[in-house]
Amino acid sequence: MGSLYLNTARMTDDTRIWGKADVSSGKGASDENFPVGSFLLSRKLRPHVHAYYDYARVIDDIADCETLPPEDKITRLNAMEEVLHGQRSAINRADALSAARLRASLLQTHVPFETATDLLIAFRDDSRGHEYRTWDDLLQYCKYSANPVGRYLICLHGENTTAFGPSDALCTSLQILNHLQDCAKDLERLNRCYMPSDLMQLAGTSAQDLLAGRTSPAMRRVFNTLLDGVDALNRQASALPAHIRDRRFRMECAAIVALAHRLAQRLRCEDPLAGRVALRRTDAMHAAIAALRAWA
Numbered sequence: 001m002g003s004l005y006l007n008t009a010r011m012t013d014d015t016r017i018w019g020k021a022d023v024s025s026g027k028g029a030s031d032e033n034f035p036v037g038s039f040l041l042s043r044k045l046r047p048h049v050h051a052y053y054d055y056a057r058v059i060d061d062i063a064d065c066e067t068l069p070p071e072d073k074i075t076r077l078n079a080m081e082e083v084l085h086g087q088r089s090a091i092n093r094a095d096a097l098s099a100a101r102l103r104a105s106l107l108q109t110h111v112p113f114e115t116a117t118d119l120l121i122a123f124r125d126d127s128r129g130h131e132y133r134t135w136d137d138l139l140q141y142c143k144y145s146a147n148p149v150g151r152y153l154i155c156l157h158g159e160n161t162t163a164f165g166p167s168d169a170l171c172t173s174l175q176i177l178n179h180l181q182d183c184a185k186d187l188e189r190l191n192r193c194y195m196p197s198d199l200m201q202l203a204g205t206s207a208q209d210l211l212a213g214r215t216s217p218a219m220r221r222v223f224n225t226l227l228d229g230v231d232a233l234n235r236q237a238s239a240l241p242a243h244i245r246d247r248r249f250r251m252e253c254a255a256i257v258a259l260a261h262r263l264a265q266r267l268r269c270e271d272p273l274a275g276r277v278a279l280r281r282t283d284a285m286h287a288a289i290a291a292l293r294a295w296a
Helices: 002-018 046-064 068-083 094-109 114-128 135-145 148-157 161-181 182-190 197-203 207-212 215-238 247-271 281-293
Strands: none
Touching: 002 068, 002 148, 002 161, 002 247, 046 068, 046 114, 046 148, 046 161, 068 114, 094 197, 114 148, 114 215, 135 161, 135 207, 148 161, 148 207, 161 182, 161 215, 161 247, 182 207, 197 215, 247 281
């Protein structure tokens, strides 16, 4: 009787913490802008990269879920962190198990746990709703939402921490480019805007103009100002391959740097409010050439 009571209480607590359903989107690495765990990476490291990606995908999906209230999102994100630290057992469900698998991977590879837990800082902000007033506010968000990914890969490959600077620049660039690609969808679906409000005010526009279906001259000035910042980040990121000793990882970095440059160019020429600006086959060819050059 006591055992039944304890099991029932545990199930009730699990439901309170995890909810009744996994809200993960089911997206895979192939759905991303940029290669995740591609063939360029060492085969022995790919399972670890995929464990990290699966965990990051789950916590991102929790923060982006349209049916969960903010407090439930925070509860689930906190539970994911507890599983990651071994402070809570994962329930037998894909979302929770992704944290358990990543915990095992981090313990095996000795990659710092901060590369996983820092992401939660950004996704808690997303869950609560956060206004980004300035460029510096946006960079601070990217410090936690994007930069840990690059640092994870650098640590996983045993590279020198001198690579952190250009890696951070690349990851921040990629995050802002993604914000520009999805700015209308983020506002419409999630009531979330990453365009700095001070920049919009200075240009004489507002977040609501992101829903117009086409970019106004004022909003184009905001986009171009952000892309000026992205271009500066991409120039810093161009130094990344030179910091990487592992040849396959160096090729991967060179390819992604090239894709970041190409996507920034497309976002200057195309209208992200009229339709999603995406990379094309010619961009992939440029990335392949950059990767081959990094082989030497």
